[in-house]
Amino acid sequence: MDASWTHTTVLLQEAVDALLSNKPVMAASAMPGTGATYVDATFGRGGHSRLLLARLGPQDRLIAFDRDPAAIAEAAQIADPRFAIRHQAFSHLGELPPASAAGVLMDLGVSSPQIDNPERGFSFRFEGPLDMRMDTTRGESVAEWLATAEVQQIAEVIRDYGEERFAGPIAKAIVARRQERGPISSTTELAELVAGTVKTREQGQNPATRTFQAFRIFINAELEELQQALEASLTVLQPGGRLVVISFHSLEDRIVKQFIAKHTREVVDRRAPDWMLAAKAPVMKLKALDRIKPSAAEVAANPRSRSAVMRVAERTVAT
Template sequence: MSRGGAGARPGHLPVLYAQVMDGLAVKAEGTYLDGTFGRGGHARGVLSKLGPGGRLLLMDKDPEAIAVAEREFGTDPRVSIRRGSFADLAHWDAVSGGLDGVLLDLGVSSPQLDVAERGFSFGKDGPLDMRMDPDSGESAAQWLARASEKEIADVLFTYGEERMSRRIARAIVARRGEQPLTRTAQLAELIASVMPRGDSKIHPATRSFQGIRIFINRELADLEAGLDAAYAWLKPGGRLAVISFHSLEDRIVKQFIARHAKAPPTHRRMPVVQPFTPTLRAIGDAQKADSTELAMNPRARSAVLRVAEKLAEAA
């Protein structure tokens, strides 16, 4: 959840920076796509390794991120910039020649978390928005005002893994009957008021905010579509690097790589084994931030990086 934010400041690097650079193994004349520009920390690293014939394609849903990309990279002839979700990368003509690497750094960027007006953080009171693209779709407040109690509970349980989802949903529906929920602090305080007191170090609203944010932004559906598109346009030998920030994302990435890298399990009642040719190989194990990085950037504690390479057999 610290996507690109730290990289925007001199002397700081974005999450898992060295591991991402190693994983992408940037070729000087290659074509690379950063599907989650954020504030450009990883993008700067890739660009520093590209020669005059290399290409860097930058995407982000967030208009503020795109404004930074245009300001800092817009005059570089090696760089192309597009506002939109990485789920739609296949529709960008710039990828038609194939890609030597794709980076997806999931979750919320530090600038989005740190600006109260974006409505992502329960730690800063602001409008209850949560949209990564503020010009598209419903805000969290609009959805909470119309969704049924069951819909709210399902989202909190499925995407936030919140065990008290029904209790929280019931409280939200009761409160909105008295007054609209329009502020992050309102929602955070309401959730805290109905949660049992425990010794957990995380705020009682953490899982609920995560669940609502993932739902509002279609994060898991976009991830699945983006992985398929990246796989389709990667050249043989091209690398896919994905940073996840919670178990739901990481499970999708892990299973995606495994599906293309390992033969499915066989069953006794199916004597005819279908031939399987791997088209991806995992590069090492899942990687996490070390103690040095965590000391500088506590938000990196939940980051998990997985890297895979497309095999020549897939050509």
């Protein structure tokens, strides 16, 4: 791997501490001679997984998921019988046995090696193919999608996933460019077109930032994947098991925040008769525990961590 493509794991110690802080309780509930199973649902370049393996016991297990072939290749370097990697998106979390995990960790978004490798097409800073797929072995690239998408669809994606107020003009410019000179195929072509369309932007932010974010989230169905994975975690986690989620932009964090809030409330059906309410008292599925931001020292050492938010919750009951 190119040295410039290395990845600094965000909130490394904090995430592992949060995931394992209930380990004595979980170990006590395990069968004699067996350990606990933890899940790194987004392996990336393995920072969290490696620290977890260093702190887990000899009977414990770690199962990781990732859909990026480069991440799978990195995971193959871990020679530890307690570790297993699945070449799947983390929305497949629900394929694990019910109540089998003592903890689930999700580190969302795109990794530094993905951003910094021009061939992946995630960054407007480098000339490269306009791809942006997390899993390069399947699915449609951004360039392929833009070759046929209509103005309204492109505008909706840029607005909804990029929170871009110039979504309409950008979409029209993309289609006009396609009609005049053919589809956009490179990152710099797209970045230059957006820069020529967006006349004002926040100080220090590239005009293409929101558009690139929107296309990446859309082409990988990132928000839908997150929602599926969060719902699956309720089934996979044991009572007392920890859910730890690190997000990097407001769209992700809003989904995580609302999911935890939804399942930490005791929901009462006011239409149900009193005898039914008494027979089946409402229960909470999660208990919110913490919200953690990177320290000033971490942000200074790794500026890409500045937008990170880590939320921690605990599974309360089996359903």
